[in-house]
Amino acid sequence: MGISFESLYSDIAGRCGKLTVGKKIVKTPALLPVINPHLQLVSPKELRKMGVEAIITNAYIFSQSKQYRERTLSEGLHKVLDYDGVIMTDSGSFQLSVYGEVSITNTETLSFQRDIKSDIWVPLDIPTSPAADRQTAEGELSITMQRLAEAKQVFGNDAPIAGPVQGGIFEDLRERAGREVTALGFTFCPIGAVVPIMEQYRYRDLVSVVMAAKRTISPAACVHLFGAGHPAMFALATAMGCDLFDSAAYALYAKEGRYMTVHGSYKIDELADLPCACNICRTHTVEELRTSPQRDRLLALHNLHVTLAEIARIRQAITDGSLWELVDERCRGHPQLLAGYRALLLHNTELEKTDRTSKRRFFYRGDESCARTEVLRYQQQLSRLRLGREVLVAFDGGAREEFDDTLLFKPPFGPYPKELRETFPIGQSEIPEWDDAMVRQGCRGIRALVESHPDTRVVVSCSKRWETILRQEVTDCEVRSEPV
Ligand code: GUN
Ligand code: ZN
Numbered sequence: 001m002g003i004s005f006e007s008l009y010s011d012i013a014g015r016c017g018k019l020t021v022g023k024k025i026v027k028t029p030a031l032l033p034v035i036n037p038h039l040q041l042v043s044p045k046e047l048r049k050m051g052v053e054a055i056i057t058n059a060y061i062f063s064q065s066k067q068y069r070e071r072t073l074s075e076g077l078h079k080v081l082d083y084d085g086v087i088m089t090d091s092g093s094f095q096l097s098v099y100g101e102v103s104i105t106n107t108e109t110l111s112f113q114r115d116i117k118s119d120i121w122v123p124l125d126i127p128t129s130p131a132a133d134r135q136t137a138e139g140e141l142s143i144t145m146q147r148l149a150e151a152k153q154v155f156g157n158d159a160p161i162a163g164p165v166q167g168g169i170f171e172d173l174r175e176r177a178g179r180e181v182t183a184l185g186f187t188f189c190p191i192g193a194v195v196p197i198m199e200q201y202r203y204r205d206l207v208s209v210v211m212a213a214k215r216t217i218s219p220a221a222c223v224h225l226f227g228a229g230h231p232a233m234f235a236l237a238t239a240m241g242c243d244l245f246d247s248a249a250y251a252l253y254a255k256e257g258r259y260m261t262v263h264g265s266y267k268i269d270e271l272a273d274l275p276c277a278c279n280i281c282r283t284h285t286v287e288e289l290r291t292s293p294q295r296d297r298l299l300a301l302h303n304l305h306v307t308l309a310e311i312a313r314i315r316q317a318i319t320d321g322s323l324w325e326l327v328d329e330r331c332r333g334h335p336q337l338l339a340g341y342r343a344l345l346l347h348n349t350e351l352e353k354t355d356r357t358s359k360r361r362f363f364y365r366g367d368e369s370c371a372r373t374e375v376l377r378y379q380q381q382l383s384r385l386r387l388g389r390e391v392l393v394a395f396d397g398g399a400r401e402e403f404d405d406t407l408l409f410k411p412p413f414g415p416y417p418k419e420l421r422e423t424f425p426i427g428q429s430e431i432p433e434w435d436d437a438m439v440r441q442g443c444r445g446i447r448a449l450v451e452s453h454p455d456t457r458v459v460v461s462c463s464k465r466w467e468t469i470l471r472q473e474v475t476d477c478e479v480r481s482e483p484v
Contacts, residue, residue, distance in 0.1 A: 005187060025053070032088060034057065035056070037080075058089065130168060136168075206237075254295075349376065379448045383448065415442075
């Protein structure tokens with residue numbers, strides 16, 4: 001029993017995997033819609049029909065509810081919600097972060113979650129505010145860690161308990177939290193207290209916090225990004241290695257009359273048409289949707305369709321190896337997402353370690369593509385080329401008799417022997433007309449080649465157009481420039 005996770009395909013640090021909880025299986029990445037028993041716009045049974053394999057609800061609400069408490073204890077959560085997939089329960093920590101206190105202890109909430117037959121239980125962790133200073137974050141993390149240790153001690157190592165990773169905005173505390181939950185044996189690790197960071201569009205901070213936590217969480221653990229509900233950021237989070245998301249946003253947005261798209265949301269009053277392929281949008285006019293007495297429910301269904309479709313899109317991208325292209329596309333929807341994407345690219349050295357070796361393709365989509373993991377890896381591997389004493393790198397591809405070897409040049413990667421012409425990434429990369437950024441990056445490949453082959457004399461022939469960039473990037477090789 002317990003919780004286990006298996007990664008089947010990967011791309012960047014993202015995984016398509018299989019989460020096993022007891023006898024139930026969830027394909028990841030996955031979205032867990034949040035169910036509030038008191039306001040159900042879409043029932044768990046309908047969610048199941050939409051292919052939803054796991055949902056999340058709040059055990060604290062059930063424990064405090066006159067209507068539900070006893071019934072759930074006697075009949076079990078699955079019967080009460082009429083749902084036979086995986087049900088994860090949260091502890092009341094969210095209420096703790098909003099109201100400052102809850103009338104339940106760690107072992108009480110865990111016992112309650114066990115007794116209502118929840119599939120995944122969450123201890124009473126403390127979601128540290130991103131505004132908290134270091135001392136507060138450290139103190140709260142220590143309490144969270146004590147409670148996680150207590151959870152293991154009281155309920156045993158096989159109990160299906162999640163180990164939330166806290167630590168505020170402090171990278172070293174997130175690293176410590178990841179290390180400690182791993183040492184305690186947790187295989188299901190939510191990254192916590194990121195809701196306020198995302199609400200404030202602080203995607204750079206999100207990247208710093210998630211990357212720090214992922215550095216020390218076991219690669220064999222399933223990682224849940226707690227409270228991440230907007231589909232525009234799923235691709236970015238998946239690229240960092242988050243496997244699960246939970247969304248209350250589909251319902252909360254609907255109640256506020258907001259219509260989700262993968263590029264951002266609209267107020268329903270701002271929409272001139274319904275730019276979506278789901279059955280709600282194809283069977284209603286925007287006017288009908290706006291004025292329907294069922295508006296909130298219809299919007300919630302649309303929002304769910306968009307959110308679930310994005311998860312499917314991400315799974316396909318991981319299978320193809322085109323997740324970087326999807327991240328690039330989605331992160332241009334908001335300037336702060338673009339800032340997050342650029343921050344992620346600064347972690348390319350770390351991300352390269354888990355990135356796969358071959359992909360369906362590499363599409364160059366602008367300057368950002370120069371920092372991708374495939375470019376970094378290609379340039380690192382140039383040191384493996386066996387070269388003669390005199391080598392020509394020919395931008396125009398023409399060989400010259402007097403050299404032992406002639407290499408071709410493809411930006412943003414750099415020099416390559418013709419034998420690699422059909423292999424990834426040289427053969428599967430599509431680039432537009434050469435621009436300064438990609439040629440500059442390609443020249444760094446030449447520099448890597450020069451530095452890793454001290455016994456080889458490298459000569460580069462290029463047109464006048466690229467000579468300045470080449471001389472700036474590669475200072476110790478002979479340049480023969482030819483008229484454009
Ligand atoms: N929901 C959103 N964030 C959190 C968190 O940090 N901890 C718990 N338990 N639930 C959450
Ligand atoms: Zn729709």
